[in-house]
Amino acid sequence: MYSIIDIYFRSPIVRTTENFNLESVLKEVSPNLSEAPKKPPADRVVFIVSDGLRADAFFEIHNNKSSAPYLRSIVEGVGSWGISHTRMPTESRPCHVAMFAGFYEDVSAVTTGWQENVVQFDSVFNQSNYVLQIGSPDVVKMFRSDHVESLYYEPELEDFASADPSKLDGWVFERVGSIFAKQNASDEYEPIRQKLRNQKDRVVIFLHLLGADLAGHAYKPATQAYRETLNYVDQGVQKLEKQIKDFYNDDGRTAFIFTADHGMSNRGSHGDGDPDCTRTPLLCWGSGIRRGDEPIGKKVIDSQSNNDRQAYDKEGDMMKKQWRLDIDQRRDIEQADMCALLSCLLGTPIPGNNIGTVPVGHIDEDDFSLALHLFANARQMLQQFQTKELVKKTNTSPRFFVPYGAPLSIGHEHLVLDGIKNHIRNRQYQKAQLASLDLIEKAKQGFDYYQKYDWTFLMSVVTLGYIGWMLYLMCFILSHYTTVKQEKLNKMTSIFIDVFTVIAGCALTAYLYANFAAETFYAYCFFPLVFYNQIFKQSSLLKNFLKNVSFTSLSVTVLLCLIGLEVMVYGYYRRQIFSVCFLLVGIAPALIVDMTFQSRFGWLVACIFASLFTLSDVSLQSNSLWVVVGGAWIVLKQLIWNNYTESKRSKSQYVLFYVQLFLIGASSFIVYSTDASLAMKTGLPLFNQYASILITLTSALLPLLSSNHYKVRIQSVFMGFAAPMILLSVKYEVLFYSSLEMFVYNWIKREVKARESSSGVGERAVQHQDVTSAMFYIFLFNVGFFGTGNLATIASFELGSVYRFVTVFAPFVMTALLLFKIIIPLISVTAAYGTLLRVTRAPQYGGFFLVLALLNVMTINFFFLVSTEGSWLDIGNGISRFGIGNAMIIVLLVLLGVSQVYTHNVEKTDTSNNVKKIKRT
Structure with a gap:
């Protein structure tokens, strides 16, 4: 995950030794100058x-x-x-x-x-x-x-x-x-x-x-x-x-x-x-x-x-x-x-790490002084380039060092500088300014060349690491969660693989040591070696798997997975593609062929509702009415859903159900009350603040007391996190959360019905259908992330989301609350996926490792789609995509642990009443 810093965003700061201002360059242009330099x-x-x-608010007439x-x-x-x-x-x-x-x-x-x-x-x-x-x-x-x-x-x-x-x-x-x-x-x-x-x-x-x-x-x-x-x-x-x-x-x-x-x-x-x-006003006046x-x-x-x-x-x-x-x-x-x-x-020296250009259009000076200002700017940029070159040359073996270009390098710079000085001495100030601007641009390009010097090597190594990690995960799944047999490795073959790995490691170490590489470079190189060492030792697993599987079936599965993952990658650029996916899923014959008419209708309605939110405008203004309506809709939907669950609830379960509904209603009231108070500029009521904290904690714990029937547990988990979702929402996020719940319920119901043959005792092996479930989970994971926003809005959280908890500026507390808001749909979806794995007797860790392996395809895409050129929106989004892709792999393991807490005792049928009868008997 850190590789993006070493590759794309290494610190641009270098330590320069000389400062340049108008006085210093004036002596350089005219060394025998007897008169005093011009006053700043x-x-x-x-x-x-x-x-x-913002600029338009300052300049416009209202x-x-x-x-x-x-x-x-x-x-x-x-x-x-x-x-x-x-x-x-x-x-x-x-x-x-x-x-x-x-x-x-x-x-x-x-x-x-x-x-x-x-x-x-x-x-x-x-x-x-x-x-x-x-x-x-x-x-x-x-x-x-x-x-x-x-x-x-x-x-x-x-x-x-x-x-x-x-x-x-x-x-x-x-x-x-x-x-x-x-x-x-x-x-x-x-x-x-x-x-x-x-x-x-x-x-x-x-x-x-x-x-x-x-x-x-x-x-x-x-x-x-x-x-x-x-x-x-x-x-x-x-x-x-x-x-x-x-x-x-x-x-x-x-x-x-x-x-x-x-x-x-x-x-x-x-x-x-x-x-x-990104647009701010600039106004200068005075001396x-x-x-x-x-x-x-x-x-x-x-x-x-x-x-x-x-x-x-x-x-x-x-x-x-x-x-x-x-x-x-x-x-x-x-x-x-x-x-x-x-x-x-x-009249001060330009700071040594400056990459800006003197905006001479704002400075009221004669042509001679403006030419000197730009020349000082060019000297500062040239020295910064040369310092960067010297650092890279010192830290690279002479055999491998490839310089940028002689005219700007140390010892050759006079070829360029003398030309600018001659223009100034000959009073050709416009030519001097143009030459200085050209030198500034070339120095920036040369500096950028050394900033990206190690890109090719590092990107190759990191990509091999990702691929090795994916293959290692597949070998792990085959050896632990399938019936594929692994042949005993020949001792000489094992020794040969280890020797080859050691030789490759020594060669890489020598290369990195000769080039004074950073410690992290060694880690990037040795991770692939560890992975491929294990992959080659378990190659018999892959061979036996390929022998026993239909080539056509495997090819189709791999192709469909790659297409699906690439479509989701595109969704990070155009979130509307998720809406198209929902509609296609809603009418896909392979998914509805075994459904009753009632189930088909419910499935299609769930897909249509879910598709609306990834089409919506992310820049809509905050409106607490949407939040209150969303809370009321959740209460109504839960009451309707409760009538269709196939498990009879005990009295205690009915009490729990209505307590959760009460907390959802109370959360909606707090949102309305708090926003009304803020609108009147009377601040955040203390009662509302403490009530919000108490409701959030209580509501998240209540699902642990619910029935172990999978439908009831899924409903209880979604209700448990609905209350904090309401408290952290500012517009239609609650309605999105409710539509996501509807889709997840129909998906789990369909998957369980399609795998009725999976009934039995104990975990079964990973099957072909588990790949489909993993792809669905990845899809829902991404939809949960982008349901009410896009990548840009994730970087610019709306602070109104936290005003029911805190209004005094506290960056870490506010950030924690906003991240919790983003992660709520992910917790609910992960708990639902964990429930599906338990009910269908699929291995829990096997299913999640399958998801991890597939997610790396997306992460590799984001790794190469990072850019340091173009608009800063594109650059920032590229960083975020790669960070999110890696974070998904890490967060997924945390979510797995959270989901285990909520789903560890889930059953296909409610066994809690039977256990009580046995105990009484």
């Missing part, structure tokens, strides 16, 4: 981040007025504006790293938590003289240092149910007012005030405003509450700008940048690649900033990407109508470009 465009930058603010009138006046007047395009994951930590360090943080670092820097990296803050940052503790603590002053509020104040999302922004603006006030200032801020006065240049004032993020999560971006939060920020920015200018006697040396770390989807969430999450209405002309080479240019052509007319702005003045940047922009404005 600004002495200080006030960097304001409105967390969770009811003929802007939600941020003051900032709008800057857009239409002195400011330079555009869109900052962020990348997945659209979360605060990686986005702030991109803005201040200039690179998109590797996945392994993001997974360890916001406050922890797995690898220390260079940033604009490191290169500055003094930094004052005020805001959320989750953000400002990431950039702590000796010369960084941090003010932050307590984490408990980050309450998503707060009636006033702007109170945290008010906390920040109050601190700014106290620090920059000239009269009646609080003494506790006097040391900060003195440092701000004493530091004459390279000062960063970073303000993090969380109000828009809280309002977006709690009330959604299209609401008045979200717009009111933006209006409050607008007033605060207007006031703080005046306070800061007064503090510095309006010396004209302050630059202001207003932006957001990420946006917010219509559902009130972020994290994925939704355009509303060193080019006016927005000033034509750029040919003298400046704009650093917009091709994607941005295409976006101009596609969206220009629409934005002119909605934003009422001159779109030709829009100057977009990539979020990592923000780091280079800050460095240029302050």
